[in-house]
Amino acid sequence: MNYNWDWGVLVTAPYFGWIISGLGWTLAVAACAWLIAFTLGSIIGIMRTTDNPVARSIGAGYVEVFRNIPLLVQMFLWYFIFPELLPEAWGTWVKRGIPLPEFWTAVVCLGTYTASRVAEQVRAGINAISLGQKQAAMAIGLAPMQVYRYILLPVSYRTIIPPMTSEFLGIFKNSSLALTIGVLELTAQTRQIEEYTFQGFEAFTAATILYITVTFIVMTAMAVVEKKMAIPGMISLGAK
Amino acid sequence: MIEMKNVSKWYGTFCVLNKCSTSVAKGEVVVVCGPSGSGKSTLIKCINGLEPFQEGSITFNDISVGDAKTNLSKLRSRIGMVFQNFELFPHISVIKNIMLGQEKVLGRTTEEAEKRGMELLHRVGLSEHAHKFPGQLSGGQQQRVAIARGLAMDPVAMLFDEPTSALDPEMINEVLDVMVELAKEGMTMMVVTHEMGFAKNVADRVIFMDEGRIEEDCTKEEFFSESRGERAQLFLSKILHH
């Protein structure tokens, strides 16, 4: 093997700056997309547990559509096709009017896709609560909204902390797909360093270490959160 | 107070309740017994609308339970219910379990709710456990808290769905004692149970169910005499002769 090691390349300008800005974009995409995924996913997951057949089928339809099309294809649909389907003025605005169109496209794409996965976790969390709990809540006269607000949601969101952590890490890793529409996030930047310097080992190692570090930090933090939120005397449903 | 006329319920083609009619007067204690799967639990869950039924009518203080226009939440807040598996809310403390309905349904202030909650906990002998979580109590203790939770709504009647059947034997009496006391104070109660001692002690009437039908509905004196039907006799001999 004939390879000129040069770890110094990682801390030289402009490459060091590229890596840092790449990490920044990765985190920004992941964080913004997670807001969508969590909110929308919760709404859809809850819809699937209600007695309303229309809400249930809308929820189910959403999940099937977003889970059965490859994420990359969804990315292209949002980027190339979505603006075309809008009225012309809106389409132009989406393509050129908003600042950072690629960034926001990636955020919306990852957010709506992960929402379908979050919805499944939320639904599973709520369905894991026994019927008796729901009946007990209704028996003291709580209205359906109150049953969710005070009983079902507080219990289920605690039990799904581990799978939700995985979903967040999923969005964090999937944010690399944003490079296909031109967002210069971490993976894109290291790939670019490889192409400029031919120091692939160093560049990809840097990315790998950063991904692993963030994953580790998130997992540690969420383990602490899980412990803090644990209900005394109740065994958590555990991660899957 | 509770009037039930020809109530029938099906799960698909399976008939769980078959033309059940009975009534419970104010201050009456009615015990419902029968083999498992006979529809006892379903019957009392129909009374506060936790289980829908397809035919017949149930009225509670002249309010129709099956009527779509009835405000079920309000109705339920007037009827206390105790479940087989306690069903305390695991994520909030014992006192908060008792306060939740008072605050969110009855609109009491936190102070009022807490005061009433502590009174009731004292009454069931658990005031020192107020700030523990349900999972940290024994089954018997949890069930006493559940009774306190029901009473906190100042109900005019209490429904009990096999309140002692999930308990270890040594804990059954602490729960029954609370229930006997309630009965003696004149609370209207409908109790699904196999505890025939409880029935003999405080029941006014006994209902015996089998295969979704009310087979016997009589005073406890009649029920425990020899005049009852063959199925009830067979059932009693099974649960008493151990």
Place this chain on the structure above:
Amino acid sequence: MFSDFDFDVVINAIPFLWEGMQLTFLLTFLAITGGLFLGVLLALSRLSHIKVLSFAAGSYVNFFRSMPLILVIFWFYFLVPFIVGRPVGGFYSVLVAFTLFEAAYYCEIMRAGIQSVRISQVQAGQAIGLSYSQNMRYIVLPQAFRNMTPILLTQAVILFQDTSLVYVVGLHDFLVNAEIVATRENRLIELFSTVAVVYFVLCLSFSLSIRKLQKRFSI
């Protein structure tokens, strides 16, 4: 918008798209086979009593599970020719990446499947005098297999979708071929919606059959 949807472009592109789809299928099939084989070895190592082995397998799994698949593809696209010492073509590099990556996920599914069998079942097996291997063979594995088969199949659907990521190194799979036609004919809407519908129909029907299977075989 849809009034000028040009079906002819799509119809004319079918042979070219099918070529791409064949690569997608081939890559999926080979990566599943390789991933399962390696995954079994990893799962056995992870559950092994030999500490070094279970630690190594655990690290392997955690390593790959904290990496984006695209980065793994880039890694091996760069590494494989380097290790082999000559250019081997994108397909083999990507195949290695997918196999190694999927193995980590298969390992976790199989481990969870084996561990989902209740310990009292194992004890019941021991109580009637079964040896360790008999217990595995007749009690644990059949139950574990039922528990994990649907999840393994679902993972296969995910892999099938993930193979579209070969786009980043320009392999001519279904999506890339569609994109080629799309740009050449300037018919983005037609081609990308076709791709979406084809993937959707394939994945949904497979998912639905998994669910049917799961219902039939659930214990």
